[in-house]
Amino acid sequence: MSRSVLITGGNRGIGLAVARAFAAQGDKVAVTYRSGEPPEGLFGVRCDVTDAAAVRAAVEEVRVQQGPVEVLVSNAGITRDQLLVAMADEDFRAVIETNLIGAVNVAKEVTTDMVKARWGRMVFVSSMSGFTGAPGQTNYAASKAALIGFARSLAREVGRRRITVNVVTPGLIETDMVREVTDARRSYVIGQTALGRTGTPEEVAAVVRFLASEEAAYITAGAIPVTGGAGVGQ
Numbered sequence: 001m002s003r004s005v006l007i008t009g010g011n012r013g014i015g016l017a018v019a020r021a022f023a024a025q026g027d028k029v030a031v032t033y034r035s036g037e038p039p040e041g042l043f044g045v046r047c048d049v050t051d052a053a054a055v056r057a058a059v060e061e062v063r064v065q066q067g068p069v070e071v072l073v074s075n076a077g078i079t080r081d082q083l084l085v086a087m088a089d090e091d092f093r094a095v096i097e098t099n100l101i102g103a104v105n106v107a108k109e110v111t112t113d114m115v116k117a118r119w120g121r122m123v124f125v126s127s128m129s130g131f132t133g134a135p136g137q138t139n140y141a142a143s144k145a146a147l148i149g150f151a152r153s154l155a156r157e158v159g160r161r162r163i164t165v166n167v168v169t170p171g172l173i174e175t176d177m178v179r180e181v182t183d184a185r186r187s188y189v190i191g192q193t194a195l196g197r198t199g200t201p202e203e204v205a206a207v208v209r210f211l212a213s214e215e216a217a218y219i220t221a222g223a224i225p226v227t228g229g230a231g232v233g234q
Contacts, residue, residue, distance in 0.1 A: 002026050002027055002028055003027045003028065003070040003071055004027075004028050004030075004062065004066045004067040004068060004069050004070045004071070005019075005022045005027045005028065005029045005030070005069070005070070005071040005072075005073070005212075006030050006031075006032070006059070006062055006069045006071070006072050006073070006106075006110065007019045007022075007029065007030070007031045007032070007073040007075055008031075008032045008047070008049055008072075008073070008074050008075050008076035008102070008103075008106055009031075009032065009033070009034075009049075009075040009076030009077060010029075010030075010031025010032060010033065010039070010042070010044075010073075010075065011031055011033035011036060011037070011038060011039050011044065012039075012175070012176060013173075013175035013176060013177065013201055014075055014125060014170065014173060014175060014201045014204050014205065015031065015073070015075040015076070015125075016031070016039055016201070017200075017201030017202050017204065017205040018073050018075065018201075018204070018205040018208050018209070019031050019039065019042055020042075020205070021202070021205040021206065021208070021209045022071070022209060022212075023041070023042065025209070027071070028043075028066035028067070029042055029043065030042075030043045030044070030045055030061075030062045030065065030066060031043070031044050031045070032044070032045050032046070032047040032049065032058055032076065033045075033046060033047070034046070034047065034048050034049075034076070043062075043065060043066070045058045045061050045062060046058075049076045049098065049102030049103070049105055049106055050097045050098055050101060050102050050105070051105075052105050055102075055105040055106055055109050056109055059106070059109045059110060063113070068110075068113035068114075068116075068117065069110040069113060069114070069120075070114070070117065070119065070120055070121065071120070071121045071122075071123075071212045072106065072107065072110050072120075072121070072122045072123070073122075073123045073125070073208055073212070074102075074103040074106055074107060074122065074123070074124045074125065075125040076098060076099075076102055076103070076106075077098060077099045077102075077125065077143075078094065078095055078098045078099065079095065079137070079140050079177055079180075080092075080094060080095050080139060080140075081136040081137055081140065082136055083135070083136055084138045087138070087139065091139065092138070092139040095139040095140055095143050096139060096142065096143050096146075098143075099140070099143035099144060099147065100143045100146050100147055100150070103124055103147055103150070104150060107122060107124075107150075107154060110122075111154075111158065111163075114158070114161065114163050115158065115161050115163070118161050118162050119161075119162045119163065120158070120161070120162070120163035120164075121163070121164055121211065121212040122151070122154070122163070122164070122165045122166070123165075123166050123167070123168060123208050123211050123212060124147050124148075124150075124151045124165075124166070124167045124168075125167075125168055125170065125204075125208075126144040126145075126147045126148055126151075126167045126168065126169045126170075126223065127140070127141070127144040127169055127170060128169050128170065128171045128225065128227050128230055129141040129144055130143075130144030130145035130146075130147065130148055130169060131145070131169065131223075144169075147167065148167050148169075148223050151165050151166065151167045151221070151223075152165075152167075152221040152223075155220045155221035156221065159220055162217075164211070164216065164217065164219060164220035165220055165221065166211045166216075166219060166220060166221070166222045166223075166224065167222065167223045167224065168204060168207050168208055168211070168223075168224050168225075168226055169223055169224065169225050169226065169227065170199065170204050170226045170227065171189070171193065171198075171199060171225070171226065171227030171228055171230040172186065172189045172190065172193070172198045172199065172227075172228075172230065173198060173199045173200065173201060173203075173204060173226075174198050174199070174200055174201070175201060178198070186198075189230060192230050193227065193228045193229055193230040194228060194229025194230070195228035195229055196228075197228060198228075199226060199227070199228055203226060204226050207224055207226050211224070
């Protein structure tokens with residue numbers, strides 16, 4: 001059965017791979033994007049997730065175009081890496097506002113319809129950094145760790161309405177964001193990865209799609225690593 005799916009930050013990288021995976025199985029897919037153009041062949045809604053009013057308008061547009069959101073994939077995120085002692089206050093706040101508060105804004109806006117329908121799926125894209133930390137990423141790691149606590153708490157609030165809330169924690173995935181990582185850091189992380197390679201957005205998308213399926217109906221409050229074995233034991 002075709003479902004109404006919303007992916008934030010769905011115009012590139014992991015978000016785009018997730019959007020294409022859902023579209024390929026016949027779902028109605030909307031993606032938000034803050035800049036540039038929407039992906040070809042997908043319904044795009046321009047939205048800054050840090051702006052609660054903009055999120056409200058975007059979700060309403062999706063509701064009109066393809067029905068209330070039944071599956072939310074909260075993926076929108078940014079990095080502004082720097083050692084803490086040199087990090088500008090605005091860069092710390094911008095990352096928290098986008099990666100955490102933005103996810104909260106969207107989740108809050110779609111929860112009411114899911115509760116009314118007594119069914120829903122939410123998947124939040126966090127990061128391995130939320131568990132392990134990373135030098136130069138105090139802002140990013142903090143936002144991604146907080147996202148896990150948020151999702152697990154929300155799962156407890158909405159579970160009796162057959163709504164599941166899960167998190168995926170990707171490791172080093174071949175996206176534009178990761179390509180900015182220094183060669184030294186890249187080599188170090190791959191060296192700590194059991195599979196000895198980076199991952200692909202499509203590999204993350206496959207896990208997200210499963211978590212949104214009926215087969216995953218008894219999985220909630222989970223933090224699923226898609227890391228190739230990086231950070232084992234941490």
